[in-house]
Amino acid sequence: xxxxxxxxxxxxxxxxxxxxxxxxxxxxxxxxxxxxxxxxxxxxxxxxxxxxxxxxxxxxxxxxxxxxxxxxxxxxxxxxxxxxxxxxxxxxxxxxxxxxxxxxxxxxxxxxxxxxxxxxxxxxxxxxxxxxxxxxxxxxxxxxxxxxxxxxxxxxxxxxxxxxxxxxxxxxxxxxxxxxxxxxxxxxxxxxxxxxxxxxxxxxxxxxxxxxxxxxxxxxxxxxxxxxxxxxxxxxxxxxxxxxxxxxxxxxxxxxxxxxxxxxxxxxxxxxxxxxxxxxxxxxxxxxxxxxxxxxxxxxxxxxxxxxxxxxxxxxxxxxxxxxxxxxxxxxxxxxxxxxxxxxxxxxxxxxxx
Numbered sequence: 565x566x567x568x569x570x571x572x573x574x575x576x577x578x579x580x581x582x583x584x585x586x587x588x589x590x591x592x593x594x595x596x597x598x599x600x601x602x603x604x605x606x607x608x609x610x611x612x613x614x615x616x617x618x619x620x621x622x623x624x625x626x627x628x629x630x631x632x633x634x635x636x637x638x639x640x641x642x643x644x645x646x647x648x649x650x651x652x653x654x655x656x657x658x659x660x661x662x663x664x665x666x667x668x669x670x671x672x673x674x675x676x677x678x679x680x681x682x683x684x685x686x687x688x689x690x691x692x693x694x695x696x697x698x699x700x701x702x703x704x705x706x707x708x709x710x711x712x713x714x715x716x717x718x719x720x721x722x723x724x725x726x727x728x729x730x731x732x733x734x735x736x737x738x739x740x741x742x743x744x745x746x747x748x749x750x751x752x753x754x755x756x757x758x759x760x761x762x763x764x765x766x767x768x769x770x771x772x773x774x775x776x777x778x779x780x781x782x783x784x785x786x787x788x789x790x791x792x793x794x795x796x797x798x799x800x801x802x803x804x805x806x807x808x809x810x811x812x813x814x815x816x817x818x819x820x821x822x823x824x825x826x827x828x829x830x831x832x833x834x835x836x837x838x839x840x841x842x843x844x845x846x847x848x849x850x851x852x853x854x855x856x857x858x859x860x861x862x863x864x865x866x867x868x869x870x871x872x873x874x875x876x877x878x879x880x881x882x883x884x885x886x887x888x889x890x891x892x893x894x895x896x897x898x899x900x901x902x903x904x905x906x907x908x909x910x911x912x913x914x915x916x917x918x
Contacts, residue, residue, distance in 0.1 A: 594634040594709045597679035597807065598650050600667070600712075601687045601725075604790060604799075605651030606639065614642025615791070619800020620807075621645035629811065632861050636678045650674060656690045657704040663694050675715035682810055683712050684803055685774060686725035686813070688757070689789065693730075693738045702756035709760060713769050723806055724761045726777040728756040728795075734788025750777070772808055811865050813908060850897050860915055864885040869906050906909045 594655055599617055607615015614621075615636070622645070624630040637650030650667075658666035667674075667687060675731070679761045687708070691701050712722050732738075732746035741749065753909045755776055761773040769827060784795030897910040 565602075594632055595682065595811070596680045598632050598634045598636050598678060599803075600606070600637070600674075600681045600683050600685045601635060602651065602655050602667075602690055604689065604728075605649060605686060606641065607651065607796060608641075608653050608790075614645060614647070615651075616796045616803060617642055617649060618645055619797045620803045621800075623800065623804040624807070627808075629807070629861070632865075633807075637678050638674070638678060648678075650678065650781065654690060655687075656694065656696070657687050657701065657708055660691070660694050660696045664690055666704075668711065671708055671711040672715075674711060679715065679717075680806065681717055681720045682851035683716070683720075683722045684725070684774070685712065685722060686727060686774075688727050688753050689730070692727075692746075692753060693789070695738070695740045698749060698752070701753055702760060705756065706760055709771070710763065710832075713764065713771065713783040719770075719898035721772060721810055723772050723774040724757060725774040728777055728780040728785070728791070729782055731785055731788035733784045734785075736787050737789050750752045772806075774802070776802065811861075812912070813867070859906050859911075860896055864908070864911055864915055867911055 607613060607617060624633055635646040635648045637648045639649045639651055640647045652667060654664060654665045656666045658668035679869050729750050730746055732741045733745045758773060761771055764771040779798050781789060784791055786792040897907045
């Protein structure tokens with residue numbers, strides 16, 4: 565759902581210090597989402613093939629997002645949904661000699677052949693099941709994360725997920741742990757996941773934590789490892805929420821607020837407002853953040869990326885817009901001279917009420 569504006573236009577916009585309507589723009593591209601991981605991402609166990617991706621896709625359809633999203637990856641599975649993904653049953657983070665293949669070992673090829681804007685990465689379960697060098701799991705995971713981050717576009721995002729608990733009393737996949745030892749192994753790994761996400765965030769990398777462990781319990785497992793249908797449904801709802809956060813730019817608060825959010829009293833501005841200074845500027849339709857022919861979901865995504873600092877500031881920054889022009893930018897829907905979340909709220913009302 566990104567529009568890649570031509571290099572000539574970008575140079576012109578930066579040179580003028582304002583936002584001009586392009587005469588031509590490159591083809592609009594859907595938001596490319598890669599579900600990446602092991603069998604839990606693949607979703608192969610005793611329910612309809614697709615696992616959490618079934619619920620995720622159906623929620624995207626029901627809420628009007630599916631037409632703008634393309635699931636990517638070399639794997640295929642799931643009736644009635646976009647079936648592409650990168651879930652590999654039985655795979656570990658990296659190759660485990662004489663036991664398992666690892667995603668890291670072909671990750672550069674994967675990201676080059678199936679480029680993604682958002683990656684939903686959940687991996688590590690099979691490393692624990694194999695009881696393989698658990699003290700080095702964090703090192704292996706960081707190698708894989710670095711490959712994914714390097715391949716992401718400027719406004720991309722990696723969601724790095726914790727893994728759910730496993731039930732050691734079900735010995736279908738391993739009998740190497742007591743229940744207490746298995747829980748501790750999962751806790752230790754998830755601590756590494758959280759620390760790695762925090763470390764990369766501190767380095768300014770486009771990564772966010774996804775805490776699947778907080779969503780599922782052992783009662784949500786089918787066979788001690790893989791989620792049951794209701795478990796996958798919970799996962800799909802969780803991942804849907806994460807994608808909507810990325811698209812809308814309004815992450816859920818960590819604590820519930822006791823006061824309802826307020827918005828300034830204002831009328832929706834949908835008319836065209838002329839930019840009169842300096843000379844030579846084109847008219848701009850309020851809300852048309854992408855500067856194309858329509859005001860739609862693409863504009864919401866671009867605005868939320870700006871608000872999260874994920875886009876170049878040539879579109880909406882006071883560094884490029886003189887104060888007297890801010891009120892005439894396509895971002896400033898309430899015409900208060902400030903580009904903020906209230907403008908995003910008004911834009912959503914325009915798009916979703918159309």
